[in-house]
Amino acid sequence: MTSDTPARRRGRVFSRRRGAPGRARRRLGAAVRMLAALALAGGVYTAFTPGAFAEDNVQLSAVAQEGKALYDTSCISCHGRDGQGVTERGPSLIGVGSASVEFQVGTGRMPMTRQEAQAEEKPPQFDKAQTEQLAQYVQELGGGPEIPDGPLVADIDTDPEALARGGELFRVNCTSCHGFGGGGGALSSGKFAPALHDPTAEELYAAMLTGPQNMPVFGDNQLTPEQKKQIITYIKFQLQEEKDPGGLFNLGRYGPSTEGMAIFLVGITLLVFTSLWIAGKS
Amino acid sequence: MKRRKIDLAQAPVNFAKGADDRFQGATPLRGLLNKVFPDHWSFLLGEIALFSFIVLLGSGVFLTLFFDPSMKEVAYDGEYLALKGTMMSAAYESSLNLSFEVRGGLFMRQMHHWAALLFMASILVHMARVFFTGAFRKPREINWVIGVLLFLLGFFAGFTGYSLPDDGLSGTGLRIASAIMLTLPIIGTWLSASIFGGEFPGELIIGRFYIAHVLLIPGILLALIAAHLGIVFKQKHTQWPGPLRTNENVVGERMFPRYAMKQGGFFMAVFGVIALMAGLFQINPIWLFGPYRAAEVSSASQPDFYVMFMDGLVRLMPNWQIYIPIGNGYSIPPMFWPAVVGLGALFTLPMAYPWLEARKLKDKRSHHLLERPRDNPERVGIGMMAFTFFMVATISGSNDVISDKFHISLNAMTWAGRIGLLILPPLAYYISVRICLGLQQHDRQVLAHGVETGIIKRLPNGQFVEIHQPLGPVDDHGHPIPLEYAGWVVPKKMNRIGALAPAIKGFFFPVEKPAEIPVSPAVGGAVKREEIKSGR
Numbered sequence: 082m083t084s085d086t087p088a089r090r091r092g093r094v095f096s097r098r099r100g101a102p103g104r105a106r107r108r109l110g111a112a113v114r115m116l117a118a119l120a121l122a123g124g125v126y127t128a129f130t131p132g133a134f135a136e137d138n139v140q141l142s143a144v145a146q147e148g149k150a151l152y153d154t155s156c157i158s159c160h161g162r163d164g165q166g167v168t169e170r171g172p173s174l175i176g177v178g179s180a181s182v183e184f185q186v187g188t189g190r191m192p193m194t195r196q197e198a199q200a201e202e203k204p205p206q207f208d209k210a211q212t213e214q215l216a217q218y219v220q221e222l223g224g225g226p227e228i229p230d231g232p233l234v235a236d237i238d239t240d241p242e243a244l245a246r247g248g249e250l251f252r253v254n255c256t257s258c259h260g261f262g263g264g265g266g267a268l269s270s271g272k273f274a275p276a277l278h279d280p281t282a283e284e285l286y287a288a289m290l291t292g293p294q295n296m297p298v299f300g301d302n303q304l305t306p307e308q309k310k311q312i313i314t315y316i317k318f319q320l321q322e323e324k325d326p327g328g329l330f331n332l333g334r335y336g337p338s339t340e341g342m343a344i345f346l347v348g349i350t351l352l353v354f355t356s357l358w359i360a361g362k363s
Numbered sequence: 364m365k366r367r368k369i370d371l372a373q374a375p376v377n378f379a380k381g382a383d384d385r386f387q388g389a390t391p392l393r394g395l396l397n398k399v400f401p402d403h404w405s406f407l408l409g410e411i412a413l414f415s416f417i418v419l420l421g422s423g424v425f426l427t428l429f430f431d432p433s434m435k436e437v438a439y440d441g442e443y444l445a446l447k448g449t450m451m452s453a454a455y456e457s458s459l460n461l462s463f464e465v466r467g468g469l470f471m472r473q474m475h476h477w478a479a480l481l482f483m484a485s486i487l488v489h490m491a492r493v494f495f496t497g498a499f500r501k502p503r504e505i506n507w508v509i510g511v512l513l514f515l516l517g518f519f520a521g522f523t524g525y526s527l528p529d530d531g532l533s534g535t536g537l538r539i540a541s542a543i544m545l546t547l548p549i550i551g552t553w554l555s556a557s558i559f560g561g562e563f564p565g566e567l568i569i570g571r572f573y574i575a576h577v578l579l580i581p582g583i584l585l586a587l588i589a590a591h592l593g594i595v596f597k598q599k600h601t602q603w604p605g606p607l608r609t610n611e612n613v614v615g616e617r618m619f620p621r622y623a624m625k626q627g628g629f630f631m632a633v634f635g636v637i638a639l640m641a642g643l644f645q646i647n648p649i650w651l652f653g654p655y656r657a658a659e660v661s662s663a664s665q666p667d668f669y670v671m672f673m674d675g676l677v678r679l680m681p682n683w684q685i686y687i688p689i690g691n692g693y694s695i696p697p698m699f700w701p702a703v704v705g706l707g708a709l710f711t712l713p714m715a716y717p718w719l720e721a722r723k724l725k726d727k728r729s730h731h732l733l734e735r736p737r738d739n740p741e742r743v744g745i746g747m748m749a750f751t752f753f754m755v756a757t758i759s760g761s762n763d764v765i766s767d768k769f770h771i772s773l774n775a776m777t778w779a780g781r782i783g784l785l786i787l788p789p790l791a792y793y794i795s796v797r798i799c800l801g802l803q804q805h806d807r808q809v810l811a812h813g814v815e816t817g818i819i820k821r822l823p824n825g826q827f828v829e830i831h832q833p834l835g836p837v838d839d840h841g842h843p844i845p846l847e848y849a850g851w852v853v854p855k856k857m858n859r860i861g862a863l864a865p866a867i868k869g870f871f872f873p874v875e876k877p878a879e880i881p882v883s884p885a886v887g888g889a890v891k892r893e894e895i896k897s898g899r
Contacts (some may be wrong), residue, residue: 266662338761341668
């Protein structure tokens with residue numbers, strides 16, 4: 082039946098060509114044309130629109146594919162397939178940008194040890210190359226802020242005002258959490274602003290740009306890239322390099338609380354022993 | 364011509380005789396130089412405060428030579444690069460110049476600040492000594508009150524000094540001070556406006572605080588310190604009970620030469636410790652705080668430690684506001700209770716304590732002998748209760764730093780402080796009273812039975828007994844006759860009563876030869892000391 086039916090139908094079509102089409106024939110023709118048009122539209126659509134799964138392998142760069150492989154083994158359980166996020170576990174990574182990944186993974190905050198108020202800094206789980214691969218993957222997933230190329234610290238010799246401007250911006254924007262000396266500070270319910278003793282210029286820039294953990298985002302319309310570099314200059318030159326007169330120890334720069342400890346632990350202790358010694362000489 | 368002979372050895376004598384002929388100073392001076400001071404290490408704690416006050420006066424005078432108490436706005440153009448071009452008050456600018464451009468200026472500033480902390484810290488330690496040993500009892504109540512006033516004045520001297528550099532931290536402190544004034548019902552607004560010359564911060568406060576800090580408060584402090592020492596001179600120093608010491612005499616060293624030399628040495632030591640701390644430890648890095656702007660408040664903004672208890676009480680106070688619907692309505696903000704009522708109570712209650720205790724004990728006698736803390740458990744309990752309260756409040760004053768550095772939730776710290784402030788002081792009272800009673804009991808036990816030798820003896824009938832060394836005479840059966848407690852240390856170990864050879868004195872190496880053991884003539888010749896054994 083399957084082999085001869087089309088031939089017979091074709092014969093019929095040719096044989097009745099010149100006669101007036103019957104009602105049945107008209108309907109049949111309309112149906113056939115409809116089918117053909119649908120098949121054509123569907124075929125064209127299928128040929129030109131991207132498929133649901135075929136796309137990824139086509140568009141990711143080689144670096145990003147490496148990153149995806151790392152992502153699928155280390156990040157996917159909380160951030161979900163394709164960085165879409167998992168409710169109550171991890172936020173979506175669409176649009177966070179490579180700067181965020183380089184900060185969070187580069188400082189060891191991600192992958193997180195456990196769900197808590199805030200991810201702690203720890204030895205990084207991925208080396209620099211792997212971090213860049215992950216960053217590239219997340220960047221290609223949905224775009225977002227990136228750390229700019231070029232130096233992130235102003236040159237004090239050519240731009241001597243950068244330090245003072247940076248200091249002023251630091252006091253306006255940063256000290257309320259990180260403290261006047263960058264010693265860090267507490268926030269509510271176990272959250273905290275970390276100390277600024279050791280982050281690199283890239284990490285500082287990325288942190289301002291992306292607002293990791295509980296830090297607000299300082300986008301380029303709040304602090305221009307120039308201002309960010311001035312702040313980094315102040316932190317690098319003034320707070321990290323210990324260009325800080327006034328003795329061998331700065332007592333952590335936590336303000337009067339450590340000074341109060343010092344006067345009892347050092348001053349009073351020394352003098353009580355002295356008085357024991359003097360009174361013992363009678 | 365015969366050369367006139369000058370007898371050099373006779374020169375001081377002639378000089379002193381000449382002076383005495385003119386001023387008749389020998390008799391009063393002899394009384395003064397022969398004045399006897401009892402000697403104990405704990406009597407030197409108040410001297411730390413006195414000596415650091417002297418350092419404060421000296422370093423403070425140096426600072427005034429360079430400080431400009433003006434709030435005029437200037438653009439900074441000094442050595443410190445990180446503030447170049449910043450607009451700031453002249454006071455802050457001169458503090459920066461003092462730190463960076465005046466030779467030795469930063470060292471002097473740090474010395475002044477460390478000396479201030481040491482002044483307040485040693486006052487606290489000295490007060491604790493006076494309180495726990497009962498040295499405040501009649502006739503010395505007034506001197507105790509003066510001491511509390513000295514702490515209060517030191518508190519204000521410290522706070523005004525902390526405010527003078529007009530940096531970010533001191534401005535924040537001033538803001539809190541103005542807020543505390545504003546909490547006073549009815550008069551608050553007027554008080555704040557009159558002190559700041561209008562709305563906070565105004566342009567007057569640095570000049571006003573300056574004159575308070577360098578003239579008014581130090582003047583009163585100096586007068587009160589003179590009164591404090593004068594009263595100690597007049598009433599004589601208390602002493603510990605001991606052999607030959609009674610309520611009517613003073614046993615100790617003459618003021619001159621030994622006591623005066625010891626005091627001179629101790630002054631050098633205090634000066635040295637302050638200088639050491641000023642040279643080694645950075646304090647109050649004002650250049651990092653920046654000029655005061657009301658919008659810039661750093662985390663870890665705290666007052667110095669002796670004001671921290673107040674900050675802590677303010678941090679712990681729940682948000683309870685009281686509205687009084689009279690007239691246009693008044694409100695009492697929650698800060699009023701810890702900052703005004705709390706501060707008032709923490710200074711007036713200690714002042715009244717000597718009379719409260721005397722009233723309760725119906726004790727009208729004069730006391731010149733100190734009491735060991737254990738002999739008055741009630742007082743120790745009350746003191747420990749106050750101390751615990753103060754410590755919980757002080758720790759809460761830096762609860763943000765502690766919660767950050769020890770990874771504790773700040774909210775948990777606040778609640779721990781609130782609960783601790785109510786629960787811990789009574790607990791401290793109970794525990795310290797029990798400890799005192801236990802120590803008393805142990806003293807009485809040793810007096811009644813003798814010192815434990817650590818030797819267990821087995822009797823022929825198989826019974827085990829511990830051998831005690833009686834401290835006094837024994838009765839016919841060899842049992843010690845119970846001794847009266849004399850208010851002083853009871854020896855509780857065998858080497859305290861000579862079971863071991865005398866200890867070799869000296870700190871790093873033996874500088875003194877071991878004392879010769881006195882030998883009884885009855886024994887005849889030197890005997891070897893033998894270790895006490897069980898006798899088998």
